[in-house]
Amino acid sequence: MATPPVTELSDRARDVFRAVVDGYLQTGAPIGSKTIAAGGGLNLSPASIRNVMGELEERGLLSSPHTSAGRMPTERGLRLFVDGMMQVSEPSAEERAAIERQVAGGGPVEEALAATTAALSGLSACAGLVMVPKQETRLRSIGFVPLGPRQAMAVLVGEDGSVENRVVELPHGMSASALVEAQNYLSATAAGATLAEARARIERELADGRAALQGAARDLVARGLAVWSEDGDRRPVLIVRGQSRLIDEGAAADLDRVRELLDDLEGKQEVAALLDSARAGDATRIFIGAENKLFALSGSSVIARPFRGLDGRVVGVVGVIGPTRLNYARVVPMVDFTAATLARLMGH
Structure with missing residues (x-):
């Protein structure tokens, strides 16, 4: 059922509807006709207000959770209020x-x-x-921390102080000196670049044979790029x-x-x-x-x-x-x- 435009409501229906919504938003509880009448703003008897409430309920704008309780706005009623009747108050x-x-x-x-x-x-x-x-952080350095014979943790430090870790598989028989060689190359090549920029730069150097790296270090850098590429979609x-x-x-x-x-x-x-x-x-x-x-x-x-x-x-x-x-x-x-x-x- 489509929400009716506010112009379809009579002035009296709009006034009663606004009173119900305002009261509900303040208290979170259904609002009764006596409460609205006691407010003194509408100059209507509780019986007249109940009649109008009944009409608004038939339109799907109000609901009554219990037989003897007052009314509260439905979601359709809240939509009508927000779109056509709400008067905003600026932040203090x-x-x-x-x-x-x-x-x-x-x-x-x-x-x-x-x-x-x-x-x-x-x-x-x-x-x-x-x-x-x-945000794409610019890199300050990349280091490796050995975790065992076949694994190391790549530690990426950003210029903003952020730190990210990734586990990288080590090539078979990789020596400590080759690990340092790969680390020095990556830090020198990636410094000041975003991860995407560094990846593109290193891939070009590897493809062109311009990366002065021995076999194991070169293999580790390539494996690292494969791991880092998993971040490409950057959630x-x-x-x-x-x-x-x-x-x-x-x-x-x-x-x-x-x-x-x-x-x-x-x-x-x-x-x-x-x-x-x-x-x-x-x-x-x-x-x-x-x-x-x-x-x-x-x-x-x-x-x-x-x-x-x-x-x-x-x-x-x-x-x-x-x-x-x-x-x-x-x-x-x-x-x-x-x-x-x-x-x-x-x-x-």
Whole structure:
């Protein structure tokens, strides 16, 4: 059933619907007609409000979890509210400063991304998500640590201080001096280059016979290239912060949903695929509950926005995930501001 446009609702129906949604998003509980009438903003009796609620329920915009309880918005109702009725509130100066402070802290980009995501999580009371392509580190050196007669660990040290290890099979009968020879050649040839650049440079020298290497050392370098080539697809970096914020007081009565959500977040490939779907265009994407298969069972919402680098290309996606009753009007502009802040970071 398609969500009806907000213009199809009468003024009275819109007012009652907004009151139900606002109350639900604040409390996480169904809202009764007496509560709305006591608010005094609609000048309607509880009986009149109940009638309007019944009409909205027939339209699929509200639901009643229990016969005697009040109403709460359905996912279709939340979609109508978000698309046609929500009035956003900009982040406060303190909230903006808290996000910008993490970006201005310096250090490796991934640390700044993680800190900024954690700040967004804290301010939004949701789990924060950010996804970027894995950065290609420039190499400072490559070394080998013997693990046994037939294996060594190749240790790649980046100019940013990062360290990566890979196990390499050693050629039969390889001597300690040949290991040092291979190490010296790789460090000299790869210094200052990305892994892809170093691989291309070394492959050319090996093919042209310009690599001054003896047989065993030459064989080890070739084996190392084969191992490093496995990183060619460079999976994106997905950072999730603040999962504990999903287990709040309101979730205590709905622990099955929270467990389902936490299980979903463990499937990082699926989460990355969801965020990747938000890369197209400039607008913030809002996925509500079952609109996305990944979080259909946990009944969660995702707010995500892409951010761009200096060349205008999308370099990542930032967002939050929380219960469908999250404060969309406050969180959407917060995600927007974080995306703009991260765009400045990635543009440096």
